[in-house]
Amino acid sequence: MGASLLEGEDGPAVLMNGAGRSPYVIVCEHAGNRLPKRLGTLGLAAADLERHIAWDIGAEKVSRLLARLIDAPLVLQRYSRLVYDCNRPPESPDAMPMVSEVTAIPGNRDLTPAEKLARTREIYRPFHAAIADLLDARACDGIATSLVSIHSFTPVYKGKPRSVELGILHDRDTRLSARLIKSFPNIDARFNEPYGPKDGVLHLLNLHAAPRGLQHAMIEIRNDLIAQERGQDEWAQRLSVPLSQAQTN
C-alpha cells in the first residue's frame, strides 16, 4: 500500500463527552474542512474550501453547544467531505465526488482503486468505528440511545434559493422525527427537506441506528442562520429543548 494517507496526522474522529448521560448521542460527520497534507488543496482555491461544498458551515459549533447543553456524547469528523463524505458508502460516486454542486474537484479526478481505498480505510471506516465503539459500550452498559446527526445546508443550491429553515430527515422509523417537528412552532421546519432518503443522505443513520433499532433523526439547519456565533447559540438552545425532555420509546 505504501505510506498511509494520514500518517503523522490526526485521525478523522473526535469524541467529546463520551460519558455524557443524555439518551441522545450527537454526530456531526461534516464538521471539519481539513484536508490530509498529502492531498494538497485538491486543486481548489482557499475560498472553495470555506464553502458548503467542503463542510457543513456552523454545524460543528451547534453540535458542540448542543452536546454541552444536554450532556450528550458527541462524535465529530475533522476532514472535508470533499476528501471522503462520511455520510456516503464507498459504493456511492458522491463519497469522493468529482463535482460538488457545480464545482469540479480536480484532486478527485481519476482516483485509482488504491487511492479510493486509502480514503475509505483511513477516514470513512475509523469515523464510523468510533461511533460504533460508543454505541456498543452504551448498549453493553444497558443505556438506551437515540442517534441525532447535525447538518447544515446552503441557502442557495445551484442558483435556487431555499426558504425551509430546518429539515428533519427520516426514513421508515419516524418515532423521533415526529416528536421533534412539533417542537419548532415558529420555524419553517419540514420533513425530508431540502433532502430526503432518496438522495442517499440517510447513510449514517441507516448504518448505525436502523440496524440497532435506535430512534434517530437527521437535523438540517439552513447555514445562513448558524454562520455566526449568535445564531449558533440560538439554534443549540432551540434544539436542546426537545432533546432535554424525557425520551419516550
Next chain:
Amino acid sequence: MGASLLEGEDGPAVLMNGAGRSPYVIVCEHAGNRLPKRLGTLGLAAADLERHIAWDIGAEKVSRLLARLIDAPLVLQRYSRLVYDCNRPPESPDAMPMVSEVTAIPGNRDLTPAEKLARTREIYRPFHAAIADLLDARACDGIATSLVSIHSFTPVYKGKPRSVELGILHDRDTRLSARLIKSFPNIDARFNEPYGPKDGVLHLLNLHAAPRGLQHAMIEIRNDLIAQERGQDEWAQRLSVPLSQAQTN
C-alpha cells in the same frame, strides 16, 4: 479490561477466496460452534453444543461448496452464536442469550457490562469489520456486489415441526429474493419463513447491504436436508444455479 477474551486464539472471521470473481459475496455468521477457552462450556453439555442452538448445522459446508462453485468470496464466523450471535446488535437480548429455544445458557447469566463488551469487541465487531473490509475493497475496485447470507433452521422448533424447506428472507429490497424464489420449482420455498424481518434476523443484511445499496438475500435451509455430505452437495449445487447467472440490477 484485563486479559482479552480471545487472547492466543483465532479471531472470529475466516475469509476464503477473497479475490473470487463472482458478483456474489457469501457470508455465514453461524458457521462455527467453537467456544473461547476462557468461557469453558458455558455450563452446557457437549451434546447441546452440537445442536441448532449453538450453530447453523450444515451451513458452513454448503457455504464453502457454493462459494467454490460460483467463485465467490466467503466470510465465515467461527464462534458459537451462544457466545455472541453475530446476526444481532449488542442492543438485542438475543445477542448473548440467557435462553436459546428452551435451553438455559448458564454461562450467559448475569454477564457484566465488561463481559458483554469483550464479546462484542472481540467477536461481533471484527467479524463485521472483515465483511466491511471486503465490501470496501470491491467498491473501490468498481466491482458490483450482491450479498447472500447462508443459514439453516431446525426442523422442529419448540416442539412444532416445520414443513418449509427453503426460506428466502428479505425486507424492503426484494430485487434478489424475487429472482431467487423462481429458481426452486420443486422445493417448498417461501419468503420470510420460518423467520422474517420482524424477528430481527436481517441484522447482517441491514448492516452491510442496505446502507450500501447492495442487492441481498438471506437463505435459510432446513437443516435435516443438509446435515450430511450428500445433502450439502445437492443444496450447494441447487443454489449455485441462480447465483451463476448474470446479475441484473
